[in-house]
Amino acid sequence: LRALQASQQCATALNSTVIAESSVNCWVHDTHGALHLLPVYVASDDADVLTAAARMGHIAFTDGDRQFRVADLSRLLEASRRLDAPVTVGFRAHRADPLLRRIYAGLYRLANRVWFSLDVRDVDCAMKLFERRALVGVAVASDGAFFSAELLIKLRASGMSISEVGVPHYPRVAGSATGARVGVVVRAIRDFWSLRVALWRDREAALRRGATLI
Secondary structure, three states: OHHHHHHHHHHHHHOOEEEEEOOOEEEEEOOOOOEEEEEOOOOOOHHHHHHHHOOOOEEEEEEOOOOOOHHHHHHHHHHHHHHOOOEEEEEEOOOOOOHHHHHHHHHHHHHHHHHHOOOOOOOOOOEEEEEHHHHOOOEEOOOOOOHHHHHHHHHHHOOOOEEEEEEOOOOOOOOOOOOOOHHHHHHHHHHHHHHHHHHHHOHHHHHHOOEEOO
16 A cells, blocks of 8 residues: 555656556556556566556656565656656665675676676666656567666667666565576576677667567
8 A cells, every 4th residue: 555655646746657566467657646557467577567558758667576665766756857867777775685696686787787888786676767758769679687687788878878876675575586596597698698799790780679668
């Protein structure tokens, strides 16, 4: 209920769509405060949710596993307005994750920085805010764990400004972690190197490949 109320407040302030995704559905508040329920399957990914909800001037999304608070999207809104940034992403100020997961995250961040020059502090932080225009024409090929990284890589390559703001992070109390599953990791590695090789071969074609979000 608190999440629903917070999303309504954020949607009104943003003139936007606010999304909170769970394992079974996601709910969307539009600018008028109306609540819409979008069917989302257990294997749903961020690309599906973004595409389904891209009707308003802004799109904000977060996970539904209660590691983040919907109300903290207001931090991204404030930063977006202050910096006039079309893309604002959160980073976990203090990660409430086990040590091994923090190590994995650090290595992943380093790999994206070395191989793609992506200097975002927390690629997979599930607190992101986009102006709709920033996503128009952007195509993403990955439909797995590499989705967020590929999206940010392509936004940066297009010259899009990305601002970052720290957000609180809480221990998981709902759902189950999937990021360390072998299948998920293998798929992410495949998508990572697929994009890297494609950029070496033909940068423009690589930036256009994938499904267009909007």
